[in-house]
Amino acid sequence: MTGKELFIMKNKILLAIADGLGDRPCPSLDGKTPLQYANTPHLDRLAEKGSCGIVDLYRAGVPVGTDFGHMILLGGYDLKDYPGRGPIEAFGEGVELLPGDVALRCNFASVDGDFLVKDRRAGRIREGTGELARALNGLEIDGVQILFKEATEHRAVLVLRGEGLSDRISDTDPKVEDHRINFARALDGSKEAAFTAEVLNQFLIRAHEILGGHALNQKRLAAGQLAANAILTRGAGKMPAIQKVTEALHYTAACVAAESTVLGVARLAGFDVMTDSSFTGNLDTDVEKKAGMAVGALKDHDFVALHYKATDLMGHDNRPSGKVQAIEKYDHMLACVEQLIAAREDLGNVIIALAADHSTPCERREHSGDPVPVVISGVNIRRDAVLKYDEISCAAGALCRMKGADFQATLLDYLEVSPKQGN
Ligand SMILES: [Zn+2]
Structure with missing residues (x-):
């Protein structure tokens, strides 16, 4: 040889x-x-x-x-x-998911005081979404940790991390304007789905309060722009093991x-x-x-x-x-x-x-x-x-x-x- x-x-x-x-x-x-x-x-x-x-x-x-x-x-x-679109988009934005996490695709949107959607993309906001996302990231609701990260333009990803979560929840994005946000519902009879929908709805209300009072939105309003004062979600997916x-x-x-x-x-x-x-x-x-x-x-x-x-x-x-x-x-x-x-x-x-x-x-x-x-x-x-x-x-x-x-x-x-x- x-x-x-x-x-x-x-x-x-x-x-x-x-x-x-x-x-x-x-x-x-x-x-x-x-x-x-x-x-x-x-x-x-x-x-x-x-x-x-x-x-x-x-x-x-x-x-x-x-x-x-x-x-x-x-x-x-x-x-x-296959984990669904939410988790894949989250990974795409650099958010590393753990088994059991529920991820959702989001839009920054503009709503009135009654959660009536005036613009599903907050006037196609391009700048400052990182600052807004940081104001939401790290919240905790009923023991569930909130991870929130901006993506391109008006898009963002939301991750719910904690025990007993389910991805069997409805989209909150009404998909059309001049409709109220569809607050999340459980899509099956499980207590996990009911709990997750409840946590998500609490988050949407907190997000509206926090974003509504954010200095960046005050500036946008003063400049005649729409406030990015709400989050719409869709495509919930649970990260498989x-x-x-x-x-x-x-x-x-x-x-x-x-x-x-x-x-x-x-x-x-x-x-x-x-x-x-x-x-x-x-x-x-x-x-x-x-x-x-x-x-x-x-x-x-x-x-x-x-x-x-x-x-x-x-x-x-x-x-x-x-x-x-x-x-x-x-x-x-x-x-x-x-x-x-x-x-x-x-x-x-x-x-x-x-x-x-x-x-x-x-x-x-x-x-x-x-x-x-x-x-x-x-x-x-x-x-x-x-x-x-x-x-x-x-x-x-x-x-x-x-x-x-x-x-x-x-x-x-x-x-x-x-x-x-x-x-
Ligand atoms: Zn392809």
Whole structure:
């Protein structure tokens, strides 16, 4: 045996995720899918140098949301682990939830003295919400701790932390103006739901008192602006007892993305999150900077996920040619990734994988259950006969058709972190 054969480099994984990438034949693209139609030399070369397949994220024919799709790709989680939007948004804003916490998405709003909603977004308030949130954060009601954090513009997240809480409570956001706040009700007969609704309603009343008297709101009123003097809530979700995958399997991971939903899921899975104001989630996002940040993160992480959003937006807007353009930009991002990795000798053996969190066919303008094309590419990956990265070519590859959690497990096995079964 030669020394060369004995030398084994540690594998690292860079997983690129093009949101909503999968599609169906488009008449305006000569009956091809946007991925078949687009000019993608770098994606094709990755397909050529590895194993290809198609993936049903959860189950064949079942569409998934971006949140659950990423829970599967990043953490191999199951539907029973899905915590709902409230907790994912809370993680997205950097609030680390504990099992049993109930999280809700919120708006700052303007109400009159009778809780009649005058503006659901408090005049689209942009500044000062951090100050207002700090006035509410840390309150305690009937032994329940209140965590409150501002998010983008008029949005915020609320976390109730304590014993005996339930997420089976109604939304308090009336969804229309000139209606009173719908004070929370229990959605089942449990005492936990009744208790949680009561705590939340007490909080809404306290929040109205505190915000109404806040100096920032006095200033807003004096300047002819609406006061952000109330909180509307929706999407209560209880944090299930799930483990961070990186802690469960002892590896390090990072996620580079713009979208708070994706960043939230990444945090929930135990990933470090990295973002930048130049990442817009649209066609004008800075893909070179994104690629640089992802490759940089490989230095200190075993697994790096690099998320790209524009493909999904074009599907939702039914713009096949826009999706082609978004895919060609994604191809350029992967070219940057490959170049940057090639220039580094300190990263070990980097395996590049390609995936998507679901299909968003232009004709449907929504997520569908169509499987997505995937690739695992690298010098130590079995090469199949596939030469092109698209929905049809990849279906003939060595990975065949697999579920999302199996794809995630397959990737993790290259990190050698999954325990051997049997002896
Ligand atoms: Zn998505």
